[in-house]
Amino acid sequence: MIFKDIKKFKHKGSFEGWAKRVTVNVALQKFRKKSILKFDKIEENQLTEEEITVDVDEENISLSFLLSLINELPPKYQLVFNLYVLDGYSHQEISDLLNISTGTSKSNLFRARKLLQNKINNSKINSYENRHRQVIS
Amino acid sequence: MKIDIDKLFRNKINGAKPNVPKEIWFAVEAELKRKQLLRFLSMFFGVCLISLTGYIFLFSKIEKTPTIKIQKATSQEKLISLPQKKSPEKMLPLTTKKSDLHKASFPKKYKKNYSKKSFASLSDQNNKPSKETTFFEEKVKDTVVEKQVKKIDSLVNNLDNLVDDLKNDLKKEKKKLIKKKDSIDVAKFNKEKRRRWNVIPVFGISNSGRFSKNVSTLGTLRAVTYPNEYFDDNKSSGSISSTYGFNVVFRATNRISIQTGVFSKELRFLTEDLFLSEFIPDVNPTNIIYNPGVEVRFSNTPEIGGSESANLTQTIVYMEMPFELKYRMFGDSKFNTNIVGGFSFLYLNKNEIRAKTNMFSRKIGKASNVLTTSTSLNIGLDLEYHLSNRLVFNSAVMYKKHYNTYKDFNNKYSPYNVGMHVGIGYKF
Numbered sequence: 001m002i003f004k005d006i007k008k009f010k011h012k013g014s015f016e017g018w019a020k021r022v023t024v025n026v027a028l029q030k031f032r033k034k035s036i037l038k039f040d041k042i043e044e045n046q047l048t049e050e051e052i053t054v055d056v057d058e059e060n061i062s063l064s065f066l067l068s069l070i071n072e073l074p075p076k077y078q079l080v081f082n083l084y085v086l087d088g089y090s091h092q093e094i095s096d097l098l099n100i101s102t103g104t105s106k107s108n109l110f111r112a113r114k115l116l117q118n119k120i121n122n123s124k125i126n127s128y129e130n131r132h133r134q135v136i137s
Numbered sequence: 138m139k140i141d142i143d144k145l146f147r148n149k150i151n152g153a154k155p156n157v158p159k160e161i162w163f164a165v166e167a168e169l170k171r172k173q174l175l176r177f178l179s180m181f182f183g184v185c186l187i188s189l190t191g192y193i194f195l196f197s198k199i200e201k202t203p204t205i206k207i208q209k210a211t212s213q214e215k216l217i218s219l220p221q222k223k224s225p226e227k228m229l230p231l232t233t234k235k236s237d238l239h240k241a242s243f244p245k246k247y248k249k250n251y252s253k254k255s256f257a258s259l260s261d262q263n264n265k266p267s268k269e270t271t272f273f274e275e276k277v278k279d280t281v282v283e284k285q286v287k288k289i290d291s292l293v294n295n296l297d298n299l300v301d302d303l304k305n306d307l308k309k310e311k312k313k314l315i316k317k318k319d320s321i322d323v324a325k326f327n328k329e330k331r332r333r334w335n336v337i338p339v340f341g342i343s344n345s346g347r348f349s350k351n352v353s354t355l356g357t358l359r360a361v362t363y364p365n366e367y368f369d370d371n372k373s374s375g376s377i378s379s380t381y382g383f384n385v386v387f388r389a390t391n392r393i394s395i396q397t398g399v400f401s402k403e404l405r406f407l408t409e410d411l412f413l414s415e416f417i418p419d420v421n422p423t424n425i426i427y428n429p430g431v432e433v434r435f436s437n438t439p440e441i442g443g444s445e446s447a448n449l450t451q452t453i454v455y456m457e458m459p460f461e462l463k464y465r466m467f468g469d470s471k472f473n474t475n476i477v478g479g480f481s482f483l484y485l486n487k488n489e490i491r492a493k494t495n496m497f498s499r500k501i502g503k504a505s506n507v508l509t510t511s512t513s514l515n516i517g518l519d520l521e522y523h524l525s526n527r528l529v530f531n532s533a534v535m536y537k538k539h540y541n542t543y544k545d546f547n548n549k550y551s552p553y554n555v556g557m558h559v560g561i562g563y564k565f
Binding site: 014054070086 | 143146147149150170
């Protein structure tokens with residue numbers, strides 16, 4: 001798409017930013033076509049700014065594992081998480097891109113974080129159990 | 138060690154991203170800018186080249202084409218400038234006077250347009266340096282002009298032919314479109330063929346009138362006391378009356394329908410400013426047959442013995458059976474507009490004359506000159522709106538001219554009737 005529409009680049013701003021925007025927009029269009037973007041409506045009690053942490057050793061956790069965790073998320077959470085955490089979009093920008101409210105964006109991000117936190121914690125337990133079984137045997 | 142989940146993902150994933158050096162982005166942007174500039178320059182030069190070619194082409198055309206400037210007759214600057222063509226003949230020493238110019242061959246039709254003066258001035262203009270023109274030069278000019286004239290003629294003819302061709306093509310296309318539309322309509326009609334009948338109970342109102350003025354069809358009323366004195370005929374005017382019945386429509390083709398039905402149709406006329414006087418036998422011969430026991434008579438002047446002012450209301454009710462054709466002018470699946478034309482058979486059902494005074498309103502007789510059967514010629518506009526596949530709302534405005542209504546009057550006095558009816562029909 002970038003190569004196809006390269007003539008549309010008007011030299012306003014950097015090419016890197018333009019390419020990034022095109023990529024995000026194309027991806028969003030694809031998601032919209034599949035009609036999988038049904039976002040949860042905002043619920044006040046879920047609007048929390050609390051910091052969600054996990055107790056892991058950053059050095060020992062692999063990139064592929066983190067990517068697989070993201071891929072396991074429902075698309076609506078995955079999208080908001082990627083846009084906010086990895087691409088650095090604000091909630092206002094996400095709400096404009098996805099045509100949702102900022103509250104919905106915050107809510108979906110919170111749920112994504114919670115799901116990821118649970119998954120990481122569960123994986124820790126599993127790996128501990130596996131190691132324990134290996135020691136017993 | 139506790140770590141923020143956002144930070145964990147951001148560090149790991151962004152850290153794994155291939156770092157593209159900033160210079161590469163700048164290089165891409167520079168390359169794009171260069172390409173854009175090249176594109177702009179190539180477009181600019183292209184446009185310049187086309188303009189230049191066009192200019193050269195036009196300029197050379199202008200050089201070759203004789204420019205003819207004709208100004209108003211009053212102007213002294215009439216001129217026809219012709220290109221100077223170098224020809225071997227130019228070199229010949231043969232010279233000619235101005236008068237010789239007019240003898241040179243020049244198409245007759247153009248001779249008319251350019252005066253001798255202008256032509257002479259033209260030659261003056263063109264030959265300023267030498268002040269003399271060779272005969273051959275003029276011949277060459279004439280040939281050029283003739284050629285150009287022929288060229289223009291052929292171009293005009295070609296243009297005319299082209300316009301004719303276009304007109305013909307347009308007509309053909311129009312016909313094709315109409316045929317196509319008709320074929321679509323026919324297809325639709327065939328699809329709906331099963332529902333060709335439509336029965337419509339209708340109700341309406343109408344107003345009647347006569348084209349003749351100041352003539353009452355009830356005959357000349359005269360004074361009871363002075364039987365030999367006749368007065369002017371009384372004026373009668375139509376009143377609003379009702380119509381009801383049902384129409385049966387058969388759709389014969391997609392455009393034409395046949396309709397008939399049975400209606401009860403009322404005509405009502407009011408004659409004002411009359412008087413009711415006492416009965417004197419055999420002195421008021423009008424077209425009214427009074428009921429037995431009625432001992433008053435209408436007259437149009439008060440009587441000595443005492444009279445009461447009264448109005449006369451004549452009511453004629455017919456049973457009408459129309460036979461009409463409906464033609465669909467335009468419309469679609471929902472809405473149709475039809476013109477209706479036909480005739481009706483009318484059978485007299487009610488013939489009544491009422492007297493209305495301030496005190497009473499009473500039926501006192503009937504008209505003796507109304508024929509039992511008569512006809513009417515009908516024309517009107519009919520609108521149909523399909524409420525559903527089966528139900529049709531129908532409304533029509535009809536004009537009906539009656540014929541052979543009265544015994545002793547010619548059709549000039551026969552009434553006409555303008556009415557509107559509405560109804561909802563059922564198709565089957």
